[in-house]
Amino acid sequence: MSVVDIARWQFGIITVYHFLFVPITIGLSAIIAGYETAWVRTHNPHWLRLTKFFGKLFLINFAIGVVTGIVQEFQFGMNWSDYSRFVGDVFGAPLAIEGLAAFFLESTFLGLWIFGWERLSPRMHAACIWIVHIGTLISSFFILAANSWMQHPVGYHYSPVTGRAELTDFAAVMFNKVQLVTFPHTVLAAYMTGAAFVVGIAFWSMIRKGAAEDDRAMYHLAVRTGSVVLLIAGLGVAFSGDIQGKVMTEVQPMKMAAAEALYNTEQPASFSLFTIGSLDGSKEKFAVKVPGLLSFLATGSFHGKVEGINELRAKYQAEYGKDPGAKYYSPGGYTPVLAITYWSFRLMIGLGLLVAAGAALILWITRRGRVPPKRRWVWLAVAMPLLPLAANSFAWIFTEMGRQPWAVFGLMTTQQAVSPGVTVAEALTSVIVLTLLYAVLAFIEIRLELTYIRRGADPYVEPPDPLSADDSTDRPLAFAY
Amino acid sequence: MSLAYVVAAAMFAGIVIYTLFGGADFGSGFFDLTAGTTATGGELRVLIDHSIGPVWEANHVWLIYILVIWWTAFPAAFAATTTTLFVPLALALLGIVLRGASFAFRKYSATVAQARLFGVVFASSSLITPFFLGAVAGAVASGRVPAKGYGDPWSSWLHPTSVFGGLIAVGTCAFLAGAFLTADAARSQHLRLSEQLRVRTLVVGALTGALVLVALVPIRHDARSLSDGLLGRAAPLVVVSAIAGAATLLMLYRRRYGVARIGAVVAVAAVVIGWGMAQSPWLLMNQVRIDDAAGAPATLAALLVVVGVAVVVVVPALGYLFWLTQSERWTRP
Numbered sequence: 001m002s003v004v005d006i007a008r009w010q011f012g013i014i015t016v017y018h019f020l021f022v023p024i025t026i027g028l029s030a031i032i033a034g035y036e037t038a039w040v041r042t043h044n045p046h047w048l049r050l051t052k053f054f055g056k057l058f059l060i061n062f063a064i065g066v067v068t069g070i071v072q073e074f075q076f077g078m079n080w081s082d083y084s085r086f087v088g089d090v091f092g093a094p095l096a097i098e099g100l101a102a103f104f105l106e107s108t109f110l111g112l113w114i115f116g117w118e119r120l121s122p123r124m125h126a127a128c129i130w131i132v133h134i135g136t137l138i139s140s141f142f143i144l145a146a147n148s149w150m151q152h153p154v155g156y157h158y159s160p161v162t163g164r165a166e167l168t169d170f171a172a173v174m175f176n177k178v179q180l181v182t183f184p185h186t187v188l189a190a191y192m193t194g195a196a197f198v199v200g201i202a203f204w205s206m207i208r209k210g211a212a213e214d215d216r217a218m219y220h221l222a223v224r225t226g227s228v229v230l231l232i233a234g235l236g237v238a239f240s241g242d243i244q245g246k247v248m249t250e251v252q253p254m255k256m257a258a259a260e261a262l263y264n265t266e267q268p269a270s271f272s273l274f275t276i277g278s279l280d281g282s283k284e285k286f287a288v289k290v291p292g293l294l295s296f297l298a299t300g301s302f303h304g305k306v307e308g309i310n311e312l313r314a315k316y317q318a319e320y321g322k323d324p325g326a327k328y329y330s331p332g333g334y335t336p337v338l339a340i341t342y343w344s345f346r347l348m349i350g351l352g353l354l355v356a357a358g359a360a361l362i363l364w365i366t367r368r369g370r371v372p373p374k375r376r377w378v379w380l381a382v383a384m385p386l387l388p389l390a391a392n393s394f395a396w397i398f399t400e401m402g403r404q405p406w407a408v409f410g411l412m413t414t415q416q417a418v419s420p421g422v423t424v425a426e427a428l429t430s431v432i433v434l435t436l437l438y439a440v441l442a443f444i445e446i447r448l449e450l451t452y453i454r455r456g457a458d459p460y461v462e463p464p465d466p467l468s469a470d471d472s473t474d475r476p477l478a479f480a481y
Numbered sequence: 482m483s484l485a486y487v488v489a490a491a492m493f494a495g496i497v498i499y500t501l502f503g504g505a506d507f508g509s510g511f512f513d514l515t516a517g518t519t520a521t522g523g524e525l526r527v528l529i530d531h532s533i534g535p536v537w538e539a540n541h542v543w544l545i546y547i548l549v550i551w552w553t554a555f556p557a558a559f560a561a562t563t564t565t566l567f568v569p570l571a572l573a574l575l576g577i578v579l580r581g582a583s584f585a586f587r588k589y590s591a592t593v594a595q596a597r598l599f600g601v602v603f604a605s606s607s608l609i610t611p612f613f614l615g616a617v618a619g620a621v622a623s624g625r626v627p628a629k630g631y632g633d634p635w636s637s638w639l640h641p642t643s644v645f646g647g648l649i650a651v652g653t654c655a656f657l658a659g660a661f662l663t664a665d666a667a668r669s670q671h672l673r674l675s676e677q678l679r680v681r682t683l684v685v686g687a688l689t690g691a692l693v694l695v696a697l698v699p700i701r702h703d704a705r706s707l708s709d710g711l712l713g714r715a716a717p718l719v720v721v722s723a724i725a726g727a728a729t730l731l732m733l734y735r736r737r738y739g740v741a742r743i744g745a746v747v748a749v750a751a752v753v754i755g756w757g758m759a760q761s762p763w764l765l766m767n768q769v770r771i772d773d774a775a776g777a778p779a780t781l782a783a784l785l786v787v788v789g790v791a792v793v794v795v796v797p798a799l800g801y802l803f804w805l806t807q808s809e810r811w812t813r814p
Contacts, residue, residue: 056589059585059589060585060586060589062538063538063581063582063584063585063586064582064585066538066541066581067577067578067580067581067582068578069545070541070544070545070574070577070578071574071578073545073548073549073552074548074563074570074571074574076552077548077552077559077560077562077563077564077570078563078564078567078570078571081560081563081564081630082560084552084556084559084560084563085556085557085559085560086556088552088553088556088559088560088776089553089556089776089777089780090780091553093553093780093783093784093787095549095552095553096549096550096553096784096787096788097787097790097791098549099542099545099546099548099549100546100549100787100788100790100791100795103542103545104539104542104791104794104795104798104799105794105795105798106538107538107539107541107542108539108795108798108799108802109798110538111534111535111536111538111539111802111806112535112801112802112805114534114535115534115535115805115806116805119805131798159777162776162777164556164776164777166776166777166779166780167777167779167780167783168779170779170783419560419564421564421630421631422564422567426567426634430571433571433575437575437578437579441578441582444582444586445582445586448586448589448590448591451589451591452589
């Protein structure tokens with residue numbers, strides 16, 4: 001393995017891992033804020049109990065999101081120093097806002113929310129979690145602006161003197177057309193993820209044996225509200241994803257060709273639901289195809305022309321030189337790893353549809369206050385939170401792997417981005433240590449979440465008046481030690 | 482003053498603030514570690530959790546602030562530092578991850594045994610992290626980071642300036658945390674606890690002060706430019722720091738905890754600012770000047786706008802949070 005391989009594996013592992021926590025943070029904060037607002041307005045104790053129950057699960061999740069985010073910043077300098085040098089000027093500006101404004105906003109108001117239960121008025125307290133949520137949105141906007149710049153660089157000029165891309169137009173970077181579709185797509189997917197988290201957990205808590213009647217009614221509320229949020233967000237994800245496909249075809253046609261492993265330009269182009277056999281285009285393969293669908297995804301018309309890999313490769317070779325990736329990528333260069341782009345694209349869409357179907361099914365089996373039997377449905381409770389996490393991961397794998405061999409499209413290849421002086425041993429040590437550490441953290445995190453899920457929502461206590469309360473904060477259990 | 486200097490100053494302000502807030506945060510781990518057994522240390526550990534719980538995430542955002550500005554405004558120097566100081570940075574990072582995660586895990590752990598395990602990880606990583614961050618600062622300040630990066634992975638930080646830098650960082654963090662925790666304990670009427678913390682903080686403060694004095698000798702030989710700067714241009718700040726440090730100890734001794742807090746902050750801030758002055762105009766000591774390292778002017782300008790917006794948006798909120806956590810209403814017994 002080369003340093004590039006190892007650095008890419010590390011980036012893949014720790015970024016996919018980080019993004020397990022991020023969408024839960026974004027989506028769950030919105031839902032908790034909704035529950036708390038409902039409590040402030042209706043004084044129905046169910047809403048408060050749900051707020052606190054999911055709030056606790058949220059906090060365990062948030063801490064890991066924060067610490068794994070810090071690793072990301074370091075890794076750019078350590079493994080990808082040439083990339084940092086090259087794009088720091090451009091990439092850093094949106095990241096700076098993310099770090100400065102949004103992240104501070106999140107952590108500050110989350111601090112107030114955690115410790116402010118008895119010290120802030122209910123309205124102020126609910127406002128805190130809304131601000132946390134807004135912080136997560138601002139945060140994702142700027143991070144995605146940085147990523148969109150890598151997909152479609154704009155608003156910069158290349159300075160031959162410094163050998164760097166330098167920012168010339170901040171607004172162009174912020175309102176990159178890729179960004180304008182990526183942001184809604186990603187945030188809506190995060191709402192789906194947060195909602196699925198709520199639905200799965202509440203559904204399990206509702207159907208489990210021995211749940212009290214009143215608790216069942218409360219979880220039923222969460223199941224229903226979560227499912228509705230999930231379905232609405234799901235529609236938005238599909239819609240924004242469709243537009244995103246067209247923008248992607250325009251700026252990175254190779255990625256769309258790679259999503260289908262389409263070797264030769266077709267008009268109209270069909271979309272294969274799955275393929276058995278090789279994707280290298282040389283052999284006959286068995287595939288179930290929907291005529292014209294790829295044309296529609298790429299161009300908006302069932303008769304549109306979709307360029308194939310061979311034509312695009314010839315084009316890129318004419319534009320960027322014979323082969324930037326000869327040393328590292330497939331001999332053809334300019335072509336991503338097709339098996340990965342092909343399958344991750346399908347898994348993203350398929351799993352996304354599956355989770356929406358799950359929510360619809362749950363809405364049906366819980367209609368008019370029904371509580372379905374546990375034995376029959378427990379698998380659904382387990383599947384719901386996991387499916388969108390997998391779909392999100394495949395989506396990122398698709399969009400990042402589909403950009404290869406570029407780190408920054410048309411400007412810098414992944415191979416050029418890596419730190420030139422890092423040795424294989426150093427890179428290997430760091431990826432092994434981080435992976436093991438992350439595995440341990442995941443194990444503990446999941447165990448803790450499960451402990452609190454099993455314990456269920458705490459009973460309702462009348463919230464004390466913030467002005468006369470004693471210090472009876474949610475004392476951590478383990479402080480007996 | 483050039484745009485690059487303004488940005489460097491904004492970044493350095495982040496370093497000063499991180500040293501103070503992040504430092505107090507890290508230092509609480511020292512008191513957690515030395516709190517005593519399960520039976521006797523519970524009260525102190527609850528106090529620590531209560532004091533840093535609401536602010537620890539915000540405190541560590543300062544680190545992100547520093548990294549981001551450094552990376553954006555001075556990309557080549559950032560890459561040079563991260564590639565040279567790969568080892569201590571990775572160890573600091575490990576400490577940050579373990580510390581944040583185990584702090585949260587401890588709070589939510591289901592059994593005492595679990596909580597104890599996470600508590601030990603939290604406390605020990607609270608000591609490890611500032612040590613390596615201090616070592617990184619020592620390497621930069623003693624000119625160990627070559628402009629092109631890829632300095633020796635070991636000798637660039639295994640030398641007296643870095644080692645003392647790390648030790649002083651650990652001592653400083655504990656001293657700051659001690660001053661704040663003692664005041665917190667006194668304000669919430671935990672008198673026995675505040676007495677215990679007072680004694681420990683006095684000891685830590687005296688030891689750290691002695692360490693700084695001892696360190697001056699090897700640093701004089703190991704990092705001439707830094708030493709010249711500290712004893713020359715930055716000498717007034719070093720004096721301020723020494724006086725404030727001594728005053729803090731006196732105030733702690735006389736149980737004037739509110740004032741002692743201010744003294745501790747001044748002592749630490751003055752010495753950190755002194756380091757900055759001693760190192761200016763070098764971004765990487767004797768290797769890269771601030772002006773030469775700066776990125777494109779448009780980036781620097783954009784960055785300053787961002788910093789300005791952040792100050793407007795964040796400072797009131799953060800101030801409110803600290804005001805709440807440090808006020809009477811928050812820390813009633």
